[in-house]
Amino acid sequence: MPLVFYDCKTAPSPRRARIILAEKNVPHELVEIDLRSGEQMGEAFRAINPGATVPALKLDDGTVLTDNAGIAVWLEAAYPDPPLMGTTPLEKADIATWQWKVEQEFGMGVASALRNSTPAMKGRALPGPHDYEQIPELAERGMKMIGHFLDKLDAHLESRDYIAANMLSVADITGFVFVDFAKVVGKRPTESHANIRRWHASLAQRPAFQL
Amino acid sequence: MPLVFYDCKTAPSPRRARIILAEKNVPHELVEIDLRSGEQMGEAFRAINPGATVPALKLDDGTVLTDNAGIAVWLEAAYPDPPLMGTTPLEKADIATWQWKVEQEFGMGVASALRNSTPAMKGRALPGPHDYEQIPELAERGMKMIGHFLDKLDAHLESRDYIAANMLSVADITGFVFVDFAKVVGKRPTESHANIRRWHASLAQRPAFQL
Numbered sequence: 001m002p003l004v005f006y007d008c009k010t011a012p013s014p015r016r017a018r019i020i021l022a023e024k025n026v027p028h029e030l031v032e033i034d035l036r037s038g039e040q041m042g043e044a045f046r047a048i049n050p051g052a053t054v055p056a057l058k059l060d061d062g063t064v065l066t067d068n069a070g071i072a073v074w075l076e077a078a079y080p081d082p083p084l085m086g087t088t089p090l091e092k093a094d095i096a097t098w099q100w101k102v103e104q105e106f107g108m109g110v111a112s113a114l115r116n117s118t119p120a121m122k123g124r125a126l127p128g129p130h131d132y133e134q135i136p137e138l139a140e141r142g143m144k145m146i147g148h149f150l151d152k153l154d155a156h157l158e159s160r161d162y163i164a165a166n167m168l169s170v171a172d173i174t175g176f177v178f179v180d181f182a183k184v185v186g187k188r189p190t191e192s193h194a195n196i197r198r199w200h201a202s203l204a205q206r207p208a209f210q211l
Numbered sequence: 212m213p214l215v216f217y218d219c220k221t222a223p224s225p226r227r228a229r230i231i232l233a234e235k236n237v238p239h240e241l242v243e244i245d246l247r248s249g250e251q252m253g254e255a256f257r258a259i260n261p262g263a264t265v266p267a268l269k270l271d272d273g274t275v276l277t278d279n280a281g282i283a284v285w286l287e288a289a290y291p292d293p294p295l296m297g298t299t300p301l302e303k304a305d306i307a308t309w310q311w312k313v314e315q316e317f318g319m320g321v322a323s324a325l326r327n328s329t330p331a332m333k334g335r336a337l338p339g340p341h342d343y344e345q346i347p348e349l350a351e352r353g354m355k356m357i358g359h360f361l362d363k364l365d366a367h368l369e370s371r372d373y374i375a376a377n378m379l380s381v382a383d384i385t386g387f388v389f390v391d392f393a394k395v396v397g398k399r400p401t402e403s404h405a406n407i408r409r410w411h412a413s414l415a416q417r418p419a420f421q422l
Contacts, residue, residue: 070305074301074304094281100280130355133348
């Protein structure tokens with residue numbers, strides 16, 4: 001039984017897993033779930049992932065992985081070549097550190113800005129089964145976080161081709177996906193972010209990063 | 212040159228790294244940084260970690276790791292026995308998934324509740340170099356997140372001795388540290404959380420988990 005990857009072409013979260021699958025050339029069956037029509041809430045998909053989220057990766061023993069943390073680690077262990085989480089202890093640490101910064105300082109900024117301001121997400125300010133009211137001040141804080149992180153990342157990339165460990169890694173993949181997705185809240189790397197723009201343009205040429 | 216671990220006995224974040232060091236029996240020199248007196252802001256410590264945070268781990272080549280993500284991954288790679296992040300791909304995925312849930316749903320809840328309400332953290336609602344104003348509604352949201360997560364964790368531990376992969380892992384360590392730390396915002400596992408209390412009591416007997 002091949003791996004089955006449940007994807008949604010328009011969403012940032014499954015895009016992270018999709019790029020890893022492509023960079024590692026992992027054979028898999030692809031199932032597109034249409035989030036815009038609410039297909040993830042339907043009985044068919046909830047039988048696969050009761051949490052009703054993508055990405056989901058069904059393994060050949062029937063186990064379904066349902067978050068990027070688990071999917072990335074599983075793919076790295078099962079398909080180690082090419083490594084995207086480092087080989088030496090120091091590479092692994094540098095990549096984990098930057099993956100964390102990208103997720104906490106940038107991804108959380110974008111999520112805060114979007115989920116606490118979009119009318120369609122009223123009462124749904126956090127993902128998951130519980131409802132949380134939007135907090136407009138948190139959307140503002142998210143915008144500030146994005147600005148601070150882009151400045152920091154640009155300085156970091158001044159002398160680097162990749163975010164961590166001098167190699168293509170999950171940190172680049174996560175960063176690239178969030179840079180693209182930040183457009184939904186009107187944030188793009190500006191002219192003062194020449195290093196980010198060079199890094200982004202270089203990654204965008206890789207087939208795995210194309211939409 | 213031995214590893215040097217910069218710790219603070221009273222803080223939750225370095226406690227996570229301290230438990231990993233102890234469970235793996237990693238030889239190291241210990242330097243206590245007194246956060247209460249602001250020692251982390253002093254010149255001596257900022258020469259080691261300009262970010263002025265603990266934990267920090269100085270490696271024998273002089274590299275300093277300054278966050279739990281990097282420290283955990285480095286220790287797992289350099290001192291693989293006993294494994295705390297899994298051995299098989301499936302164990303690794305399960306542990307990464309639960310580590311993420313514990314950090315995002317529980318740790319973030321505690322941090323939101325504390326940092327957005329404590330008078331001493333006015334203007335410092337997020338860690339790091341930038342100042343962010345407190346958002347009282349976010350403190351409330353944090354309290355709700357903690358409650359939801361404790362209920363979920365208790366149900367999850369119903370038939371389990373450990374949080375993930377049927378083995379002691381970083382997910383248990385992180386969860387244990389946050390359960391203890393959640394007391395600062397008045398949240399403790401209640402009588403309805405019998406499974407958490409059994410799991411916590413069992414871990415508390417391990418020397419590495421003792422303060």
